Amino acid sequence: MSVGLDLLNAVSDGQPNSHLTPDSALGRVKSVSGAGAVISLEPMIFSSTLAGVDAPEKRIGQIGTIVRIHVQAGYVYATIRSVKGGQVGDKRMFEAAVDFLGQGTFVNGDPGRVSFGRGVFSFPTAGQSVTLAGDGDTYAIFSPRERPHLTVGTVYPDHTIPATVLTDGLLSKHFAVMGSTGTGKSCTLALLLHRLVDTMPHAHVLVLDPHNEYGKAFADKAVQFNTGNLKLPYWLMNLEEHVELFIGMRSAEREVEVDILKRCLIAARKQGASHGKYDRITVDTPVPYRISDLLAGIEADMGRLDKPEKILPFLRLKTKIEELKNDPRYGFMFSGLMVNDSLEDIISRLLRFPVDGKPVSIIDLSGVPSDITDVVVSVLSRIVFDFAVWSRREASQPLLLVCEEAHRYIPEQRRPGQEAARKSLERIAKEGRKYGVSLGIVSQRPADLAQAVLSQCGTVFAMRMNNDRDQAFVENVMPEGSGGFLAALPSLQNRESIAVGEGVAAPLRILLDELAPHEMPTSDDPDFTSAWQNDMKDEGFVRRVIDRWRHDMR
Secondary structure: OOOEOOOOOOOOOOOOOOOOOOOOEEEEEEEEOOOEEEEEEOHHHHHHHHOOOOOOOOEOOOOOOEEEEEEOOEEEEEEEEEEEEEEEOOEEEEEEEEEEEEEEEEEOOEEEEEEEEEEOOOOOOOOOEEEEOOHHHHHHHHOOOOOOEEEEEEEOOOOOOEEEEEHHHHHHOOEEEEOOOOOOHHHHHHHHHHHHHHHOOOOOEEEEEOOOOOOOOOOOOEEEEOOOOOOOOHHHOOHHHHHHHHOOOOOOOHHHHHHHHHHHHHHHHHHHOOOOOOOOOOOOOOOOOOHHHHHHHHHHHHOOOOOOOOHHHHHHHHHHHHHHHHOHHHHHHHOHHHHOOOHHHHHHHHHOOOOOOOOEEEEEOOOOOHHHHHHHHHHHHHHHHHHHHHOOOOOOOOEEEEEOOHHHOOEOOOOOOOOHHHHHHHHHHHHHHHHOEEEEEEEOOHHHEOHHHHOOOOEEEEOOOOOHHHHHHHHHHOOOOOHHHHOOHHHOOOOEEEEEEOOOOOOEEEEEOOOOHHHOOOOOOOOHHHHOOOOOOOOOHHHHHHHHHHHOOO
């Protein structure tokens, strides 16, 4: 039930040879609500379609088409969400439901120049004429040039208007990229980061990469860390992270062990800091201490005759610490060299001070043992936030922390004994913008993601989702009423996204730019058809894999 722009007959006078322009009436406002309106379309608009006229790609009745309604000193812009037709007597009648995008005001009273802004402050009334938005209107809405921006794709449905993302709006209010597996989330994140660092080469970006996807994509723009070169000393952990790692969820006498650990940890920190000039040492102060001092403190406490606890909690705690200390898998945290005060070097390397041409740090978490991953994520995210807090009085640089597979660390369902990472990331989500810390989260399972965190994301990139639960969850956290856009989530193609929030001038549907092969993350689907055509005749293949497996060499 739609018709092409260039082949429409005039609506106003009914002359068959008239040409439809952006000033030609499409219909009139029938009813208005706070979020949108219903338009009664002129029957003649659809007469050409009913007669079988071939229409070009741009269609009046197409979902997503932008219309405008003249109000005082400007236009209210809206997108067509749905179109329906019906018979009234011997006439076919058509109605379109539209969602308001915002309002454009005339610059210096000139109708040819419009400044677009989010929100509607002068609502249309029933009976007002509705016209088609022209290219100038569309540029004013989706491609504002007066504010810092990134061009990331083209706007649906014509894909002729550049889609821009407002840099400060994107980063200052956090952002999220969500969608089903295979829809292009990793490529979307890579595209955003490439555009950011190309535009701002002295950025400071830290990416938590659980599957080692982004190293290839940022080979010349990033420093890559893994368990082989990542130095994350145990003494950086706060009390909660110590408890999560050393004690975990053991329910029997857990509180007793926590009390023992707290007493001995603060004593070890004070002993380690005895040569430094520190006015106040707490159990969380990030000063080096020796594991041997902590173990000696536990043994001394265990030998006290007046101790109120039984001996078993001391033995359990001491045994666990020794296991972690002697396990080579945890060498990046518990190496004997970690006792040195290397915090300045750690901060400088991880957060890129100075940048030295590589503004991105990629932390490959794929080699980190699963039972310690949450603690590692907690320490890294807390370092970012705490550094920003304590550097606030100086001219510090804003920081961006990106968390891939965020549902693993910020789940909706709380996991007792595994709360450290969630608390660190929640704190950034709620307070980070006050200290110049931006959070980017990526997830294929938004319904399993903590809503308290996702609701703090001012910009949401929603890609194709087929799961009703995920769709409903995204709808609840969308910062704007975008019913028409949300209805399109199941039908989006790969590399296509609905973007709403502070990072875009108005809600829009984007076909994202395609990255060059060397800029894409290594997240391609396996090619079963090709791989299973030939037998694997390399007899050394399995042996080499086992060797890497046993030697923990990726």
